[in-house]
Amino acid sequence: MARLQKYELFVKINSSDIVKQCGITMNTADINTKLIDSYLTLLKNMSAQNKLDLISKLTNTVKTDLAQENTAFYKAFGGWDKNESAKELIETIKESRTFNRSIEVF
Numbered sequence: 001m002a003r004l005q006k007y008e009l010f011v012k013i014n015s016s017d018i019v020k021q022c023g024i025t026m027n028t029a030d031i032n033t034k035l036i037d038s039y040l041t042l043l044k045n046m047s048a049q050n051k052l053d054l055i056s057k058l059t060n061t062v063k064t065d066l067a068q069e070n071t072a073f074y075k076a077f078g079g080w081d082k083n084e085s086a087k088e089l090i091e092t093i094k095e096s097r098t099f100n101r102s103i104e105v106f
Contacts, residue, residue: 043051084092 043054046054082089
């Protein structure tokens with residue numbers, strides 16, 4: 001696994017250096033595609049069992065990421081922890097209103 005990390009670092013550093021030196025403008029999709037292609041080249045030499053293990057680990061990380069995104073989305077809105085019906089809630093809101101209007105004399 002250390003070889004994979006070293007290779008990833010090598011690809012990131014060298015691809016950014018090449019882009020800077022040549023004055024080539026590449027968008028993120030192009031860089032990601034090239035990075036994925038370089039990973040595939042590296043993975044061709046792995047055994048079938050190692051590839052299956054890698055697929056399993058990648059799948060688990062994707063599932064974890066998706067679960068965290070969903071919970072973060074719903075946490076942003078908060079939750080209503082009362083079991084009131086809509087009519088009861090409306091009544092509670094209306095009853096809690098206070099009006100402090102006083103007419104000022106000019």
